[in-house]
Structures are given as C-alpha cells and as structure tokens.
Amino acid sequence: NVLVGTVRSALGWVPAQWLPGGTPDPLIGRRGEVGRQAARLDGDAKVQGQARFAAEVPLDNLCYAALVHSTITRGRITRLDTARAEAADGVLLVVSHHNMPRVSGPSLIAITDPTAVGNSSLPILQDDQVHYNGQVVAAVVAETQEQADHAASLIAIDYAAEPAETRFEEAKSGARIIPSLLIERNHLSLGKAERELARAAHAVDNVYRTPWQNHNAIELHALTVAWEGEKLTVHDTTQMIASEAATLAKLFGLKREDVRVLSPFVGGGFGGKGFWDHQVVAVAAARMVGRPLRLQLSRESVYRIVGGRSATEQRVAIGADQEGRFTALIHNGYSVMPPYGACPEAYTLGTRSAYRAKSFEILQRHIDMAVVPNTFMRAPGEAIGTFALESAVDELAHELAIDPIELRLRNLPDKHPITGAPFSQHAPAKSWADGAARFGWDRRSATPGARREGEWRIGMGCGSGSFPYIRMPGAAVRLTIRRDGGATLACSAQEMGMGTSTVLAQQVADRLGIPLDAVVIETGDSDLPPAPMAGGSGQSVSIAGALLAASEKLPGELLPLAGNDSPLAGLRPGEIRLGQEGMASAADPSRHESFRSILTRANLDEVSVTATGTPPLEMMKFAMHSTAAMFCELRVSDVTGEIRVDRLLGSFDCGTILNPRTAASQFRGGMIMGLGLALTEETLLDERSGRIMNPTLADYHIPAHLDVPDIEVMWTGIPDPRSPLGARGIGEIGITGVAAAVANAVFNATGKRVRDLPITLDKLL
Numbered sequence: 206n207v208l209v210g211t212v213r214s215a216l217g218w219v220p221a222q223w224l225p226g227g228t229p230d231p232l233i234g235r236r237g238e239v240g241r242q243a244a245r246l247d248g249d250a251k252v253q254g255q256a257r258f259a260a261e262v263p264l265d266n267l268c269y270a271a272l273v274h275s276t277i278t279r280g281r282i283t284r285l286d287t288a289r290a291e292a293a294d295g296v297l298l299v300v301s302h303h304n305m306p307r308v309s310g311p312s313l314i315a316i317t318d319p320t321a322v323g324n325s326s327l328p329i330l331q332d333d334q335v336h337y338n339g340q341v342v343a344a345v346v347a348e349t350q351e352q353a354d355h356a357a358s359l360i361a362i363d364y365a366a367e368p369a370e371t372r373f374e375e376a377k378s379g380a381r382i383i384p385s386l387l388i389e390r391n392h393l394s395l396g397k398a399e400r401e402l403a404r405a406a407h408a409v410d411n412v413y414r415t416p417w418q419n420h421n422a423i424e425l426h427a428l429t430v431a432w433e434g435e436k437l438t439v440h441d442t443t444q445m446i447a448s449e450a451a452t453l454a455k456l457f458g459l460k461r462e463d464v465r466v467l468s469p470f471v472g473g474g475f476g477g478k479g480f481w482d483h484q485v486v487a488v489a490a491a492r493m494v495g496r497p498l499r500l501q502l503s504r505e506s507v508y509r510i511v512g513g514r515s516a517t518e519q520r521v522a523i524g525a526d527q528e529g530r531f532t533a534l535i536h537n538g539y540s541v542m543p544p545y546g547a548c549p550e551a552y553t554l555g556t557r558s559a560y561r562a563k564s565f566e567i568l569q570r571h572i573d574m575a576v577v578p579n580t581f582m583r584a585p586g587e588a589i590g591t592f593a594l595e596s597a598v599d600e601l602a603h604e605l606a607i608d609p610i611e612l613r614l615r616n617l618p619d620k621h622p623i624t625g626a627p628f629s630q631h632a633p634a635k636s637w638a639d640g641a642a643r644f645g646w647d648r649r650s651a652t653p654g655a656r657r658e659g660e661w662r663i664g665m666g667c668g669s670g671s672f673p674y675i676r677m678p679g680a681a682v683r684l685t686i687r688r689d690g691g692a693t694l695a696c697s698a699q700e701m702g703m704g705t706s707t708v709l710a711q712q713v714a715d716r717l718g719i720p721l722d723a724v725v726i727e728t729g730d731s732d733l734p735p736a737p738m739a740g741g742s743g744q745s746v747s748i749a750g751a752l753l754a755a756s757e758k759l760p761g762e763l764l765p766l767a768g769n770d771s772p773l774a775g776l777r778p779g780e781i782r783l784g785q786e787g788m789a790s791a792a793d794p795s796r797h798e799s800f801r802s803i804l805t806r807a808n809l810d811e812v813s814v815t816a817t818g819t820p821p822l823e824m825m826k827f828a829m830h831s832t833a834a835m836f837c838e839l840r841v842s843d844v845t846g847e848i849r850v851d852r853l854l855g856s857f858d859c860g861t862i863l864n865p866r867t868a869a870s871q872f873r874g875g876m877i878m879g880l881g882l883a884l885t886e887e888t889l890l891d892e893r894s895g896r897i898m899n900p901t902l903a904d905y906h907i908p909a910h911l912d913v914p915d916i917e918v919m920w921t922g923i924p925d926p927r928s929p930l931g932a933r934g935i936g937e938i939g940i941t942g943v944a945a946a947v948a949n950a951v952f953n954a955t956g957k958r959v960r961d962l963p964i965t966l967d968k969l970l
C-alpha cells in the first residue's frame with residue numbers, strides 16, 4: 206500500500222507489453238527446497254543465546270546513555286539546569302539543545318528517496334521548543350547505564366507551556382484531506398454512493414473507533430555506536446539498514462562508504478524499528494564524548510519517542526438490494542497525522558479491493574494533534590480498517606438474515622472494483638469454503654445468544670482480511686558461486702525472525718540446483734548490496750526478484766570462463782538453463798557442466814554477480830492482493846463480561862507459500878497481534894496533558910499465553926503467475942480481519958455490538 210501509490214505516480218501508466226517477462230518465473234510450481242519446512246537458519250543461534258543483538262555488542266571503553274523526556278506537551282524550555290547531573294558519579298556528558306551539534310532533522314519517509322527515512326521531521330535537540338509530551342529534551346552519558354539513568358533524573362527543567370491540541374474530538378474540526386501521501390489517493394468516488402445508500406432496500410451506517418496503540422517488540426530500541434575518525438559504525442536494531450546508513454551519512458556530513466550500519470538480528474520489528482530521534486542523539490553523543498557509546502531505550506522511552514498506531518474514527522455504510530448485492534460502499538473517517546509525521550494510517554485501503562459495489566465513496570481525513578508521530582504498525586490501515594468494514598458486513602448480514610459468509614461471496618469482485626484492473630491471482634471464495642469446512646461454521650447458530658454453557662454464552666464470528674502485494678524497487682543482491690560447489694547470497698536484508706534468510710537459502714538452492722546446506726546467506730550489513738526496508742510485507746518477494754535477476758545474469762559471467770573445452774562451448778547465455786549444480790543447454794540437457802568444474806578449469810575460487818530486481822511493473826497492471834478468511838469461536842461470561850477466545854482459524858490466499866513452517870508462524874503471530882487489537886491493546890492518552898499514561902507492559906496489555914487459544918492456519922497455496930516464485934508477502938495479513946471476527950463472534954454470543962476497540966469486559970456489562 207505504501208509503495209503502490211508512489212511507484213504508480215513515479216512511472217505513470219505502463220503498457221502491458223512493457224511488463225517484465227510475459228513468461229512467469231520458471232521456478233513457479235517446481236518441486237524443490239521452496240515449499241519445504243526448512244528450519245530457520247537463525248534458529249540455533251537464537252535458542253543457544255549465540256545471536257548477538259545491538260545492545261549486546263561488546264566494545265572496549267563503552268559508555269552508556271539515557272534520555273530525558275519533556276513533561277509538557279507544547280511550549281518552550283526556559284531553564285535547563287544540568288549541574289547536579291554533571292556532578293553525579295560517572296557522568297561524562299549531558300547533551301541538550303545548549304551543546305548538541307547542528308544536525309538537520311531527517312527527511313520524512315519516502316520510498317523514492319532512500320535517504321528519507323524519518324518518522325518525524327522535527328529538529329532533534331536543536332532548540333528550546335517542545336512539540337509533544339515525551340519529546341527528547343536531553344541525554345546523559347555515563348560510565349554505566351545505572352549512572353546515566355540516575356543522572357537523567359537530576360536534570361531540572363522549567364518550561365513555559367503553551368496551549369496544544371491533545372483531544373481527538375476537538376481536533377476533528379481542523380481535519381485536512383491530503384491528496385496523496387505515500388499511499389493511493391485519499392479521496393475516491395465512483396457513482397453517487399450517498400444517494401444509493403439513501404434509496405437502498407437494506408442499509409447499515411455506523412461509526413467504529415480504534416484506539417492509539419504502541420509498539421512493544423521484545424527487544425527494546427537500541428544502538429551501539431563507534432566512531433573512528435570520520436568513520437562511523439552503528440550496531441542498530443532496524444528495519445531499514447541501507448537507508449539508515451545513507452541518512453546518517455547525510456545528517457553527519459560523512460561519505461556514504463564511511464558509514465556502516467550492522468543489524469544482523471532484530472528482536473521484533475512490526476514497523477516500529479525505523480529511524481527515530483534516539484539514533485541521532487546517540488551518534489552525536491558518541492562523537493562528543495569521544496568513546497563508543499550504547500543507547501538502549503527504556504520501555505518507557507520507547508512509548509515516549511517511538512510512535513505506534515493512530516487512533517481512528519471510521520464510518521462504514523453499506524447499501525444493498527434485496528439479494529444482498531452492494532449498491533453503495535462508503536468508508537470514511539479520521540486518523541491523526543501531525544504535520545511532522547509520515548504515516549497516514551490508511552484504513553480504507555483494504556475496502557477498495559474487497560467487494561464489488563455499484564458505487565463507492567472513500568475518504569480519509571487527517572487531523573493534527575500534539576503527539577509523538579504515529580508510524581507503521583503491522584498492516585497499518587488494513588488491521589483497523591478491516592475491523593470497521595467487516596463488522597459492517599456482519600451487521601448487514603444480520604439485518605438481511607443472510608449467512609455472513611454467503612453475503613461476502615455474493616459480493617466478491619472478479620476484477621478490481623475501482624480501477625478495473627485484473628487480479629493477478631485471487632481465490633477468496635476458496636479460502637472461505639476451505640476455512641468454513643475446517644472450522645465447522647455450519648454449527649453456528651444465526652440467532653445471537655442461542656448457545657450457552659453455564660454462565661458462558663458461546664458465539665462464532667468471521668471476517669475478511671487483506672493485504673496488497675508489494676515488491677519494492679531497487680532491491681539488489683550479490684550471488685557468489687564458489688569452487689567448493691556452494692553459493693553465497695549477500696544483501697543488506699533485515700532478519701527480524703520471520704524467516705527471511707531461510708526462504709532465501711531455499712530459493713538459492715532451487716535456482717542453482719545445489720543442496721540447501723551448501724548455501725550461505727549474508728544479511729544485516731549496509732556494506733552489502735542494498736535490500737529494501739523490511740516493511741510492507743515486501744522484503745522476501747523484493748529480494749526474490751533480485752535473486753531472479755542475478756541468476757539470469759549468471760550464465761553470461763560463467764560462459765566465457767567455461768571456454769571452448771566445455772560441453773557448453775558455443776552456447777549463448779539465453780540458451781542456458783541453471784540447475785543440477787551447474788548449467789546446461791536448455792535445448793539439450795545432456796550438455797551440462799557443473800559450477801565446480803567451470804571454476805576449477807578457470808582456476809578461480811569464486812565468481813560473483815550483482816543484480817537489481819526489475820522495476821515492479823506487475824503492480825501497475827494487475828490488482829495484486831492477498832486475502833484471508835478469519836474465524837473465531839469464543840465465550841462471554843454473563844457474570845463478569847470476560848471474553849475467552851477458544852478457537853481461531855485463518856484461511857489464507859497469498860500465492861505460493863515458500864516455507865510452511867515459517868509461514869504458519871508468521872500467520873499465527875499476526876493473528877495473536879489481532880487478538881491484542883480486538884481485546885487488550887490500548888494506549889491511554891491523557892487528553893488533558895497529551896501524555897501517555899500506560900507506558901509499560903504492566904499497564905499496556907498484550908495477549909499472554911493464557912489469552913491465546915489454539916490457532917489453526919491453512920492456505921490455498923495457488924501461485925501468483927505475476928510475482929517471483931508466485932509468492933506474495935505474508936508478514937502483515939495475519940493481523941487483518943481478526944478483530945472483526947472476534948467482534949462478530951461477541952455479537953453472535955451476546956447480541957451486543959461493540960464498535961470501539963478493544964472489547965473490554967466493561968463494554969459487555
């Protein structure tokens with residue numbers, strides 16, 4: 206979603222004949238390592254405690270930093286007294302706007318500019334201005350973390366506070382419509398939807414609310430910084446290695462090749478591990494103190510300076526004829542995006558491709574509040590947008606007395622409902638049929654409150670999920686063929702535990718016809734060819750496209766080395782097929798020579814090719830969307846209102862599944878996050894002060910083991926003929942549709958329709 210709009214506007218409309226390879230990827234449908242349950246390459250190191258994270262890198266003479274946060278929302282610092290902090294044991298430096306070097310704020314995230322990575326464009330410790338409650342106003346560097354933390358508490362600050370907008374309801378009056386920003390257009394009309402709604406035989410028209418949410422990766426944001434003259438090395442935990450290196454070079458006036466960002470492992474990302482104030486503060490402070498420095502944010506600091514999901518208010522209205530066919534589909538509302546933020550929280554994106562309707566009216570309004578800028582959080586937009594849309598579909602099904610799955614099937618589109626583009630591959634009906642059969646949907650009673658066991662009322666619900674296919678431009682890899690018969694694939698990919706390096710190894714094995722254990726994957730280093738950011742569920746397919754390009758380039762490198770004594774002599778690169786640990790004539794497979802043999806004869810240890818994936822033109826021509834059918838069974842206590850989720854099932858249509866083991870884990874992880882969205886997660890913003898009141902995992906509730914039921918996942922596995930390997934991304938779709946399935950099950954159990962998340966027990970009593 207983030208990319209489609211940018212790429213489309215950058216390239217304009219592209220004629221069909223320009224599309225990459227009218228022929229699909231030859232690996233689609235081939236049996237090999239891809240599709241097998243390979244164990245994660247990073248698994249052993251992690252369970253043995255060998256994987257080294259950013260805050261664990263041992264450096265000599267290391268010092269430690271802690272942040273100080275504003276306690277007011279907007280205004281000016283009138284006094285910042287550091288004397289007591291500077292006199293405290295072990296303190297080496299206090300950084301504030303008084304002594305911070307002049308550094309411009311980073312440019313806001315833009316996919317077309319790799320040096321634009323900022324989640325906030327505000328200046329960092331450059332002046333006395335405060336823009337939101339929790340903003341960094343100082344940092345302390347000391348010999349130990351404890352000394353830094355203590356000294357940070359000794360800094361005395363006076364403020365001149367100014368009025369600030371901190372109330373969602375009041376800020377709505379200043380809402381603005383941004384024509385297009387990172388995403389597709391914010392306002393789309395097709396036909397006269399309000400008029401169709403008014404004269405529809407059946408209609409629902411309601412407002413849904415979703416709360417502020419914060420990122421809670423297990424691993425805190427952290428970096429270990431080392432300067433060596435004008436060379437900078439940063440061990441960070443980041444979803445954007447290559448662009449962070451480019452940004453740091455730009456901000457600190459360094460040559461790009463003198464900046465190295467290392468991030469071999471990321472302990473959870475979900476969109477929050479991007480570029481925030483702390484990287485700039487740590488890099489500047491390390492230079493000032495002249496020593497290697499570590500800044501690991503406290504959990505509270507993560508809440509204060511790393512944004513999460515914006516609160517939203519969404520109206521969904523659906524008009525339908527007697528048979529339940531949609532005549533009007535209206536989705537509009539409000540989310541927050543301060544002018545210094547980059548994330549438009551595009552909750553209507555999923556609605557645009559989900560259903561056919563005679564008319565559409567889609568509008569996103571953005572409001573400005575004095576808060577830490579929100580950012581991308583697993584399926585930004587779709588996670589919360591599908592809650593509103595899929596609750597509304599359930600409400601309409603109830604009104605029409607039609608089974609909610611049947612109502613969805615009657616309105617499935619056979620092409621993109623708004624653009625008219627053909628789907629590249631699209632089998633939601635199969636997901637619904639397979640999921641319903643497996644879940645036992647036929648045991649559901651259509652009458653709310655009909656099933657009861659003692660104090661528990663039992664209900665079933667369902668909802669659709671969706672996420673677009675995104676292949677990012679500019680992804681590059683270096684593929685090295687070694688004389689020992691193995692191969693190495695290198696790029697600056699981010700391994701956040703989702704299986705990126707594992708599925709890449711599987712692909713290299715299949716592309717070259719070599720054993721999986723002969724493949725080495727190198728990632729996590731900005732000195733390697735640039736991978737795209739790990740985001741938009743697009744990392745794996747983007748790199749898969751680059752690997753496809755590299756393997757197409759390989760014969761041209763190897764043929765001249767093979768020479769006239771090779772069985773391949775006289776063949777042109779276009780006549781070669783890779784496989785069986787070497788290359789062969791496509792026309793006559795008996796003319797084959799192994800990589801080992803070619804390199805031995807040429808007396809070379811290895812040969813490398815570096816290649817960039819083709820521009821993702823397939824996204825221009827085709828509607829490329831994954832879908833999911835989510836099912837939930839739960840019980841609600843009549844006595845306490847407590848909800849216990851008994852079963853969840855996700856039935857996915859996401860193209861080829863590269864590795865069933867890592868994919869199932871991704872889907873389940875997303876669905877657990879969906880449970881949090883449905884039932885527990887909520888950042889409490891004190892609207893009087895603009896301050897987050899629950900910046901701790903004790904008060905911000907994420908689902909714990911006892912909250913998580915058996916989760917079943919299944920998929921169609923039908924390849925997408927337009928993508929590398931037939932795959933579409935799967936990192937985010939798991940969270941989508943879950944909150945609606947839960948809310949709809951609560952309605953089925955109790956007859957109560959809860960339209961604001963999370964569904965806490967007070968809303969059911």
Ligand code: MOS
Nearest residue numbers: 475476583740741
């Ligand atoms: Mo994701 S929200 O693109 O990490």
